[in-house]
Amino acid sequence: MYDFNSGLDAYQETSNEAQAATADPHKLVVMLIEGFLDELERAQGHIQAQRFEHKGRSISKCMDILAGLDSALDMEQGGEVADNLHNLYEFCALTLYKVSISNETEQLASVFTVMENLKLGWQQMGRDAA
Numbered sequence: 001m002y003d004f005n006s007g008l009d010a011y012q013e014t015s016n017e018a019q020a021a022t023a024d025p026h027k028l029v030v031m032l033i034e035g036f037l038d039e040l041e042r043a044q045g046h047i048q049a050q051r052f053e054h055k056g057r058s059i060s061k062c063m064d065i066l067a068g069l070d071s072a073l074d075m076e077q078g079g080e081v082a083d084n085l086h087n088l089y090e091f092c093a094l095t096l097y098k099v100s101i102s103n104e105t106e107q108l109a110s111v112f113t114v115m116e117n118l119k120l121g122w123q124q125m126g127r128d129a130a
Helices: 004-022 025-048 052-071 079-102 105-129
Strands: none
Touching: 025 052, 025 079, 025 105, 052 079, 079 105
């Protein structure tokens, strides 16, 4: 039997790969943050529905995205901005770790806020650079 979700996932992955291939660096960061926020919403839903195995996978994907964003920082040339971004990513990762253990979704609000604000900042930088 055909699994609709796996087909949708494959379509979304292909669509994302096509967008990423033509995106500027600002857009790539925005795409990663949007993916993070989407997955964070899934994790929250999984916790609320007590689908803990799925929650674990979603939180793991979020952690991977944070690690990717953090590893792209140029700590030598980025100065205070890179330092601040690193600290924000670290805060989000630590909060996700705590949520993974406690299953208390209230803590996710601060992560949503941080990442939404970062997304808006990157979007503005992209517009300014254009």
